[in-house]
Amino acid sequence: MSSDTVGQICALSAAVSWALALVFFRKSGERVHPLALNMFKNVVGIIMLVLVIALAYAFDVPALTAATGGTESWHANIPATDYYLLIISGFLGIAVADTLLFRCLNLVGVSMFVIVDCTYSPITLLVAWWFLSERLQWPHLVGGVLILAAILLGARAKPPPDRTPGQMTVGFIIGILYIFLMAVGIVLAKPVFAIDGFPLFEATVLRLIAGTVALAALSAASPRRRELFDVFRPSGTWKYTLPGALLGGFLAMVLWIAGFKYTETAVAAILNQTSVIFAAVFAAVFLKERMTGRKTASIVFALLGVLLVQFGPAMLDGLGRR
Numbered sequence: 001m002s003s004d005t006v007g008q009i010c011a012l013s014a015a016v017s018w019a020l021a022l023v024f025f026r027k028s029g030e031r032v033h034p035l036a037l038n039m040f041k042n043v044v045g046i047i048m049l050v051l052v053i054a055l056a057y058a059f060d061v062p063a064l065t066a067a068t069g070g071t072e073s074w075h076a077n078i079p080a081t082d083y084y085l086l087i088i089s090g091f092l093g094i095a096v097a098d099t100l101l102f103r104c105l106n107l108v109g110v111s112m113f114v115i116v117d118c119t120y121s122p123i124t125l126l127v128a129w130w131f132l133s134e135r136l137q138w139p140h141l142v143g144g145v146l147i148l149a150a151i152l153l154g155a156r157a158k159p160p161p162d163r164t165p166g167q168m169t170v171g172f173i174i175g176i177l178y179i180f181l182m183a184v185g186i187v188l189a190k191p192v193f194a195i196d197g198f199p200l201f202e203a204t205v206l207r208l209i210a211g212t213v214a215l216a217a218l219s220a221a222s223p224r225r226r227e228l229f230d231v232f233r234p235s236g237t238w239k240y241t242l243p244g245a246l247l248g249g250f251l252a253m254v255l256w257i258a259g260f261k262y263t264e265t266a267v268a269a270i271l272n273q274t275s276v277i278f279a280a281v282f283a284a285v286f287l288k289e290r291m292t293g294r295k296t297a298s299i300v301f302a303l304l305g306v307l308l309v310q311f312g313p314a315m316l317d318g319l320g321r322r
Helices: 003-028 034-059 062-068 080-108 110-117 120-132 138-155 165-193 200-221 225-232 238-262 265-273 275-286 293-321
Strands: none
Touching (some): 003 080, 003 238, 003 265, 034 225, 110 138, 110 165, 120 138, 120 165, 265 275
């Protein structure tokens, strides 16, 4: 099997893993506070990633060496300011943003959340344009308009029996704020990830630790701290929280990294975005969320917008060379 095929399988598997994780997170949210669920997900992710890093260092596994830095001494070449950027990125993109993600899921459900999730590409581009002066082209703007239209169309869909239109609107606003903060966190970390030889897994663990410490401090200061920390006590909720944490906080991320490592970026990006389709299907099958015509149209508009944002400029450049 070629490395390109392996990369494509990993990218598609990442999409499936994340879609399944959303279903488990939605079920967990019925009984677990978003702050506690986020903290639990991060701790599981840290434990699993540390095990992977230890495996790479102990046995020098070739498939993991590039992502972990192997046994080379890379620490001396990294200035302290880059670590601070990762810590701030972890606080915004993990502690705050992921907590908003779980609250959004509770309010709007999985099949509607995936529409909001499609705003990731245009919002990240806007943040990169503002902070990093990256260039925007008209396909980016048109794609963003299509995604916005998808959100407006989805917002007018009939809410579930246990939700009001007002709660759905609040859920969409929280979801967009989640995407924005996640994008800011990623843009802050991007210059650090771009450093030659900087190990991606260690950087990810540092972001997770920063976010988890912030969540633990907030939980400790809360009047509901006993309830929040009870998430780590084995209970019936673990049948949803643990699979969700393993799938979303660890497996999906590792497969996502492998997909971009072993196949072309454009191919991996397309396959990753199929998580929108998988999540909608899983929500209908496992959560009994109705797929109405309006929801289907919203997802189609959102996907078209994402594809235009991601690949429209490259298509323009190709036409220009002809």
